[in-house]
Amino acid sequence: xxxxxxxxxxxxxxxxxxxxxxxxxxxxxxxxxxxxxxxxxxxxxxxxxxxxxxxxxxxxxxxxxxxxxxxxxxxxxxxxxxxxxxxxxxxxxxxxxxxxxxxxxxxxxxxxxxxxxxxxxxxxxxxxxxxxxxxxxxxxxxxxxxxxxxxxxxxxxxxxxxxxxxxxxxxxxxxxxx
Amino acid sequence: xxxxxxxxxxxxxxxxxxxxxxxxxxxxxxxxxxxxxxxxxxxxxxxxxxxxxxxxxxxxxxxxxxxxxxxxxxxxxxxxxxxxxxxxxxxxxxxxxxxxxxxxxxxxxxxxxxxxxxxxxxxxxxxxxxxxxxxxxxxxxxxxxxxxxxxxxxxxxxxxxxxxxxxxxxxxxxxxxx
DNA sequence: TTTTCCATGTAACTCGTTACATGATTTC
DNA sequence: GAAATCATGTAACGAGTTACATGGAAAA
Numbered sequence: 001x002x003x004x005x006x007x008x009x010x011x012x013x014x015x016x017x018x019x020x021x022x023x024x025x026x027x028x029x030x031x032x033x034x035x036x037x038x039x040x041x042x043x044x045x046x047x048x049x050x051x052x053x054x055x056x057x058x059x060x061x062x063x064x065x066x067x068x069x070x071x072x073x074x075x076x077x078x079x080x081x082x083x084x085x086x087x088x089x090x091x092x093x094x095x096x097x098x099x100x101x102x103x104x105x106x107x108x109x110x111x112x113x114x115x116x117x118x119x120x121x122x123x124x125x126x127x128x129x130x131x132x133x134x135x136x137x138x139x140x141x142x143x144x145x146x147x148x149x150x151x152x153x154x155x156x157x158x159x160x161x162x163x164x165x166x167x168x169x170x171x172x173x174x175x176x177x178x
Numbered sequence: 179x180x181x182x183x184x185x186x187x188x189x190x191x192x193x194x195x196x197x198x199x200x201x202x203x204x205x206x207x208x209x210x211x212x213x214x215x216x217x218x219x220x221x222x223x224x225x226x227x228x229x230x231x232x233x234x235x236x237x238x239x240x241x242x243x244x245x246x247x248x249x250x251x252x253x254x255x256x257x258x259x260x261x262x263x264x265x266x267x268x269x270x271x272x273x274x275x276x277x278x279x280x281x282x283x284x285x286x287x288x289x290x291x292x293x294x295x296x297x298x299x300x301x302x303x304x305x306x307x308x309x310x311x312x313x314x315x316x317x318x319x320x321x322x323x324x325x326x327x328x329x330x331x332x333x334x335x336x337x338x339x340x341x342x343x344x345x346x347x348x349x350x351x352x353x354x355x356x
Numbered sequence: 357t358t359t360t361c362c363a364t365g366t367a368a369c370t371c372g373t374t375a376c377a378t379g380a381t382t383t384c
Numbered sequence: 385g386a387a388a389t390c391a392t393g394t395a396a397c398g399a400g401t402t403a404c405a406t407g408g409a410a411a412a
Binding site: 011038040092101 | 188192193199220221266269270277279282283284287288292299306327328331334336341342343
């Protein structure tokens with residue numbers, strides 16, 4: 001009755017809980033990991049991570065322990081609780097069973113493509129094609145970085161979608177070319 | 179120095195200007211059109227549309243004329259100005275040449291797929307597959323509604339992406355099945 | 357010695373959404 | 385006579401971002 005909440009938060013909570021499930025960490029560490037390894041999957045910012053960890057703590061999904069090494073800044077180590085494990089499982093099942101809307105900013109322009117002269121339209125779309133090719137290369141490269149890990153599933157899916165996008169674009173350009 | 183603005187606004191401004199380019203309309207009419215015909219491309223809400231139209235007006239991209247028929251509520255008819263046409267062209271070129279990030283909530287779950295027993299994971303993904311199939315059918319149906327119009331380009335692209343997503347999912351399920 | 361890294365957070369802001377207010381008018 | 389439609393907006397809220405504050409430690 002009080003849940004529901006945006007898909008956004010659920011997705012981020014799932015991410016944090018999933019990361020904490022492998023081992024307990026403090027916020028800085030978590031955000032660092034996300035930025036360095038998961039940049040293609042999410043782009044959570046630092047204050048957001050801290051805020052969500054605090055919220056997960058207040059919800060009883062993670063425990064908070066303050067540690068300090070020598071004179072370094074004290075850090076809050078978060079560990080997932082049994083309640084957190086349960087929440088994680090629920091969120092995971094829900095997330096896996098659902099497919100997002102797939103709405104993209106780039107769709108709007110396509111509707112008005114006729115406004116441009118064919119030659120110019122083709123020029124724009126070719127720049128886009130180059131961007132797509134670059135992204136595909138980047139994904140292929142980063143797949144090597146995550147061997148046998150679940151992250152590869154997400155990257156694989158992205159790869160498949162990007163290939164489809166590229167192929168569609170190439171066909172469309174060919175159709176438009178005078 | 180004061181521009182930049184999120185991609186979000188640009189995309190919506192492009193949409194509104196593009197709609198007004200075909201003919202002048204008032205806000206209610208525009209939002210109605212979006213809701214009825216463009217629900218797959220965007221989901222702009224009514225207050226957002228009014229707010230943006232007001233902003234476009236203050237920026238000089240559209241003119242505002244108050245009309246009233248009998249005792250009905252007065253309405254503000256917006257028409258695109260020469261400055262608006264120029265802005266539209268710029269936004270369109272920029273939008274066409276760019277490809278969005280393609281980040282989806284559903285990617286997070288895939289990273290943690292190993293947590294579930296294979297049988298359960300497959301069950302979740304099969305529900306997702308069914309959703310995808312339904313969306314594909316819906317898109318195919320709505321393509322018929324927009325004959326020869328630019329909207330079909332966006333729908334076509336969606337269709338291609340959804341097919342790729344479905345095929346990838348089907349392959350993944352087959353690989354997971356024990 | 358200045359920059360970067362570690363580690364956490366707050367404050368102000370933007371964008372967009374929901375829910376609500378208004379008031380006439382057509383439809384059931 | 386109740387409900388939906390027409391037409392515009394405001395107010396409150398939520399999520400997330402940017403920019404900033406703090407302060408010691410390690411590296412350049």
